Amino acid sequence: MFRSIRQVLTLFSAEDRRRFLVVLFAMFVMGGMQMIGVGAILPFVSLLSDPSAIHEHAVLEFLFVTGGFTSAHTFLVFVGVALLVILVGSNVVTALTLWVVTRFAWSIQRRISERLLAGYLNQPYEQFLNRNSADIGKNILIESQQFTNGILMPLLKSLGFGLTATMIIGFLFWLQPLLAAVVCVVFVSAYFLVYLTVRRALLRIGRRRLAANTTRFQAVNEAFGSVKEVKVMRREPHFLASYNPAAQTYALTMANSQVLALIPRYFIEALAFAVVMGGMLYVLVAGGSVKDALPVASAFVVAGYRLLPALQNIYQGFAQWRFNQSVLDTLLTDLKATRNVSPRPKGQDLSPVEADRLKFQDVIQLKHMSYQYPRSDRPSLANISIEIRRNTFVALTGSTGAGKTTLADIVLGLLEPTSGQVLIDGVPLDATTRSAWQANLGYVPQDIYLTDSSIAGNIAYGLAPDQIDMVAVERAAKIANIHDFIVDKLPEGYRTSVGERGVRLSGGQRQRIGIARALYHDPAVIVLDEATSALDNETERRIVNELDSMRGGRTLIVIAHRLTTVQKCHEVFLLGDGKVVANGTYDELVAGNREFAQLAQTE
Numbered sequence: 001m002f003r004s005i006r007q008v009l010t011l012f013s014a015e016d017r018r019r020f021l022v023v024l025f026a027m028f029v030m031g032g033m034q035m036i037g038v039g040a041i042l043p044f045v046s047l048l049s050d051p052s053a054i055h056e057h058a059v060l061e062f063l064f065v066t067g068g069f070t071s072a073h074t075f076l077v078f079v080g081v082a083l084l085v086i087l088v089g090s091n092v093v094t095a096l097t098l099w100v101v102t103r104f105a106w107s108i109q110r111r112i113s114e115r116l117l118a119g120y121l122n123q124p125y126e127q128f129l130n131r132n133s134a135d136i137g138k139n140i141l142i143e144s145q146q147f148t149n150g151i152l153m154p155l156l157k158s159l160g161f162g163l164t165a166t167m168i169i170g171f172l173f174w175l176q177p178l179l180a181a182v183v184c185v186v187f188v189s190a191y192f193l194v195y196l197t198v199r200r201a202l203l204r205i206g207r208r209r210l211a212a213n214t215t216r217f218q219a220v221n222e223a224f225g226s227v228k229e230v231k232v233m234r235r236e237p238h239f240l241a242s243y244n245p246a247a248q249t250y251a252l253t254m255a256n257s258q259v260l261a262l263i264p265r266y267f268i269e270a271l272a273f274a275v276v277m278g279g280m281l282y283v284l285v286a287g288g289s290v291k292d293a294l295p296v297a298s299a300f301v302v303a304g305y306r307l308l309p310a311l312q313n314i315y316q317g318f319a320q321w322r323f324n325q326s327v328l329d330t331l332l333t334d335l336k337a338t339r340n341v342s343p344r345p346k347g348q349d350l351s352p353v354e355a356d357r358l359k360f361q362d363v364i365q366l367k368h369m370s371y372q373y374p375r376s377d378r379p380s381l382a383n384i385s386i387e388i389r390r391n392t393f394v395a396l397t398g399s400t401g402a403g404k405t406t407l408a409d410i411v412l413g414l415l416e417p418t419s420g421q422v423l424i425d426g427v428p429l430d431a432t433t434r435s436a437w438q439a440n441l442g443y444v445p446q447d448i449y450l451t452d453s454s455i456a457g458n459i460a461y462g463l464a465p466d467q468i469d470m471v472a473v474e475r476a477a478k479i480a481n482i483h484d485f486i487v488d489k490l491p492e493g494y495r496t497s498v499g500e501r502g503v504r505l506s507g508g509q510r511q512r513i514g515i516a517r518a519l520y521h522d523p524a525v526i527v528l529d530e531a532t533s534a535l536d537n538e539t540e541r542r543i544v545n546e547l548d549s550m551r552g553g554r555t556l557i558v559i560a561h562r563l564t565t566v567q568k569c570h571e572v573f574l575l576g577d578g579k580v581v582a583n584g585t586y587d588e589l590v591a592g593n594r595e596f597a598q599l600a601q602t603e
């Protein structure tokens with residue numbers, strides 16, 4: 001338990017700790033008000049049963065005299081109204097405290113989800129290779145909420161109600177130490193016993209909930225991420241079959257955790273009723289006067305009315321906390337990995353300016369470079385030493401799995417060589433230079449992901465509308481040969497909205513948008529990963545020609561299967577099994593390499 005508290009406190013910033021003090025203060029006031037409310041019952045009931053009690057209590061006597069009351073009856077009305085004001089006041093304070101606590105808890109949720117998103121986004125690309133994106137989304141959106149609802153709010157509520165319960169129990173001890181001790185031992189230990197009984201089960205079902213939630217998210221993500229294949233291959237039952245059992249486990253574990261948190265209340269209320277009745281009967285049987293016992297009994301009943309919900313809330317808090325311990329562990333692991341990452345300040349211009357870019361005037365060199373994927377048992381690239389000169393058109397080709405994409409990812413600074421070096425004009429590409437190098441790159445992937453924004457927004461990509469440079473957008477679109485289509489065919493030109501995943505554009509049009517996107521920042525190097533595969537031969541030739549002709553100082557690296565793409569290249573690197581098997585111009589390779597010559601023939 002103390003470990004969990006320490007874990008939660010590590011999630012608070014300095015500002016959160018200051019605000020937590022305000023929350024604590026509100027809780028103290030709430031506890032104090034509730035105790036006063038309970039305490040004020042006693043004189044009122046004493047007065048009701050015996051008006052002469054005015055003169056037996058010093059405080060009542062003082063109020064009676066200074067208030068200038070003449071009859072016990074009017075004084076009783078005054079005390080009744082005062083009691084009402086105190087009780088209403090204490091409820092108002094409780095409501096206000098709940099407001100302060102809830103706002104505090106959700107502000108923490110907001111910050112945790114922002115930190116998670118920033119952390120995931122800023123982590124090295126390699127980290128994404130072994131991570132399911134549905135799991136990332138789930139942690140940011142759902143588990144951060146589960147943390148607030150299931151850990152932070154219960155923790156804060158337990159703290160608040162704990163303070164209230166302590167104050168009320170303190171008052172009861174002052175009033176009737178023996179009875180208070182009985183009440184305390186009976187109720188606190190009853191809840192404690194229940195908690196001890198269910199804590200293991202809660203931890204277990206909490207872990208099952210977390211796992212089931214991951215499966216649910218993956219099933220939905222995968223089903224809709226490949227909806228075309230799902231429909232054509234009629235695989236709907238498969239995704240339903242993965243989702244449904246996970247949904248059932250999720251529902252069951254949620255329901256069970258809530259039942260385990262709520263049910264004890266009804267038994268303990270029955271126990272409370274038995275204690276009160278038993279006390280009364282004991283007084284009667286022992287021959288005592290119920291009238292004499294009434295004020296203290298009323299104070300205990302009102303105390304119980306406050307105390308039992310407080311104890312129930314504390315128990316419920318512990319139960320939820322236990323159930324969600326695995327959520328806390330998961331979030332902490334991911335937050336620890338991204339501790340020093342802070343969300344980018346709002347309004348920062350994301351366009352790389354010349355000064356941000358790593359100068360590239362001469363050559364990209366790969367020296368004895370090898371790369372092995374984290375969970376792989378063999379290198380995907382082995383001892384590669386090549387040079388790519390500025391203002392050249394270079395192709396990486398070779399059979400499937402040869403290492404073309406991996407090599408391009410190394411040049412893009414997405415993967416760090418396991419051994420060897422990448423040098424840009426002699427400057428090593430490492431953590432200190434990576435971002436400046438990437439500011440000089442344009443990348444066109446195989447699948448162009450279109451965001452649900454305008455055409456211009458998709459070309460400038462990731463910029464707020466007021467940050468988009470329309471001149472750069474049009475320049476890029478013209479080079480990508482999509483400008484005429486946008487202006488002539490789309491209803492609102494560059495402002496036309498693109499649906500999610502670009503459903504309103506053909507595959508070829510999407511790829512041209514992708515090419516325009518890569519050109520938007522006017523980079524020195526462009527890497528195309530099979531980017532022209534969705535284009536027909538004629539369009540592809542035109543784009544390749546255009547890219548070639550617009551090069552003017554730019555370097556073009558194309559990963560290509562189709563050798564038509566590589567005919568115009570200055571240099572072609574033929575990869576095989578992670579090594580450069582041959583390099584030279586298209587004609588040189590056709591003449592000198594049998595594998596390449598065969599590939600060229602089958603085109």
Ligand SMILES: Nc1ncnc2c1ncn2[C@@H]1O[C@H](COP(=O)(O)OP(=O)(O)OP(=O)(O)O)[C@@H](O)[C@H]1O
Binds near residue numbers: 375405
């Ligand atoms: N994330 C990964 N983890 C482990 N191994 C990987 C990973 N990605 C790729 N590989 C392996 O690295 C090798 C090179 O893969 P790469 O994707 O670079 O080939 P490629 O030439 O681009 O292939 P293709 O033309 O089919 O896209 C392959 O053997 C592949 O199995």
